[in-house]
Amino acid sequence: MSDGTATPPLPQDFVWAALVPELLVTDIAASLGFWCGLCGFAIAYAREEDGFAYLQREGAQLMLEEIGEGRQWITGPLERPFGRGLNFQIAVSAVEPILAALKAADWPLHMAVEEKWYRASEQEVGVRQFLVQDPDGYLIRFSQSLGLRAAQAI
Template identity: 55%
Template sequence: MFERNKLVPEIMVTHLESSLAFWVSCLGLTVAYQRPEDGFAYLDLNGAQVMLEQVDSQAGQWLTAPLTKPFGRGINLQIDVDAVAPILRKLDQAGFPLFRECKDTWYRADNVEVGQREFIVQDPDGYLIRLVERLGERPACSICV
């Protein structure tokens, strides 16, 4: 049986097929299940899960305001992956520009720094997706703690 996470964002999309092409073909998520008649798909990548729902003005969806692009203002979705390089190649081949170039970044978490190779790309509706390859941990700078 498929295991659903306790927190799974459901994002509204304008065209489910275009979004599936991005999320599945470029980012590598798989379709756990879908309801094409409802414009819905539940995606998974090693436990990173997201639901896509196509906007339908007749469906009584939970919209708090009119949707205007870019969608998802104020949020980015981080997905841990084994390696970012293959995803970067697929995005380049598909013509998706990066919102933020790939770089190694270290973030302090109490007395350690957590490293990640990361980049940000926008999906077809403008949601920011941050793909992260973990680089490990190191002691935090003593003057920073």
């Protein structure tokens, strides 16, 4: 995960998210390459002895922990793709930099970028979004806001 140097202290303005998923991964280095190298997350802190890293990007936070290291709560067999039936929507200011990094790495998309409007009561919420799977198959939906508009007639 690093060159053996200590993780710097958390910034004073660091805010803990109210919900932080912890993803068990088969190879922490490969996962960090995807999440940090391609998707723009940064390591807030890590515990190398546990194969663990706490990541953040634009207010989104998640934890990665290598299977077989540290303390884990496993409720059933871990079979790829991990996280079946679940996708993580991550709001970002722009999807293009992530798309460009994934394309440069020849990383396949699960769903190509689209613009979509979802009804939310009397309004519609617009997003530019795409889906990609991480090295273990977790499904990630990166979403850029297009704003709000009045709900269209059904």
